[in-house]
Amino acid sequence: MAWILIISCLFFLWIFSLCKILIPSSSPLRNSFLKAGVHEKRNVLLVIAHPDDESMFFTPTINFLTSRGHNLHILCLSVGNADGKGDTRKRELYQACAVLKVPIQQVKTLDHPDLQDGFGELWNHSLLAKIIEDEIISHSINLIITFDNYGVSGHCNHRDVHHGVCKLIYDTSQRDVEAWELVSTNILRKYSGPVDIWFSVLGVMQHSSGRMHCLVNEHCRRSFLAMAQHKSQWVWFRKLFVALSSYTYMNTLRKIKLGACEVTAPHNYMACEIN
Known part of the structure; x- marks a missing residue:
């Protein structure tokens, strides 16, 4: 009987949290991300490692930006050819971006x-x-979004993308470009689906300086449709991931603070202090 009660409570919490996300008027967040430039459309560059990263991890961010008219460009740094399907995965990325309302030329x-x-x-x-x-330089980008130094799943390519962005901002004249990272969570939060909205809200409330924002996915169904375009990757465990992952329902972005960076020799590893 106790297990039935626990499962019922968890089910109710899941449904209640999902309703908070799907019904804008009931959302616990009034998002101020980029609000200062409400009349200024930003040129944003989303930097990812593989085709499908955009659909598995960043759809709340993409939907937020495109729905507000910001000019979003996506740079995918590989074709995901680990299994010899690079050409296929490249085509799938363009199809997914079409679903996500990102122009193919961008x-x-x-x-x-x-x-x-x-x-x-x-x-x-x-x-x-x-x-x-x-x-x-090519697209007059003034804001970058990418992985944090763990890269959601710990994949070394995700981590390297983060450190590449840090190196760019720290070493070059591009320090006036804002850089934001997708916050990685522990495994319980990662697979808590919409329930993670409450933890995300608490996390944002602890950073009143505006260096952390939670972006709720305004088009959850679009996440599934976009990931389904990656047919070569759309196997049962990724279907479960998209359904259960908190990254389907919200993204927490944190501004990268380049106050203390350190480069070590063998692999150009850079550690960036995060505020």
């Missing part, structure tokens, strides 16, 4: 020999910084 995918998909593939941070800087 999506760029690289297949650089030194930036190949794989858990054992270490990416050079100086090379990443140079590539990202070229995109910033």
Whole structure:
């Protein structure tokens, strides 16, 4: 009987949290992200490592930006060729971005020999910084969004992308470009679905300086439709991930503070202090 009560309570909490997300008027958050420039449309660059990162992790952010008219560009630093499906995955990325209302001409995918998909593939941070800087200059980018130093799943390519962005901001003249990171959570929060909104709200409330924002997904169904375009990756456990992942329902973004960065020799590892 006790287990039935616990399961019923969890089910009710899940449904209640989902309603908070799906019904804008009942949302516990009044988001102020980019509110200062309400009349100014920003040129934003989302930097990801693989095709499907945008659909698995960043759809709340993408939906937030596109629905408010910001000019979003996506830079994917590999074609995800670990299983020899690079060409297929590249096409799937463009299809997913079409679902997410990102113009195809604003999506760029690289297949650089030194930036190949794989858990054992270490990416050079100086090379990443140079590539990202070229995109910033080409599209007059003034805001970057990417992974944090754990990269949601701990994938080394995700982590390297973060450190490449840090190196760019710290080492070059692009320090006036804002850089924001997607906050990684522990495994319980990661698979708590919409319930994580309450933890996210508490986290944001502890950062009153405006350096952390929770973006609620205004089009949850679009997340599933976008990920379904990645047919080569749309296997049962990824379907479960999209359904159960808190990243489907909200993103917490944190501004990267480059107050104390350190570069070590072997792999150009950079650690950035986060506020």
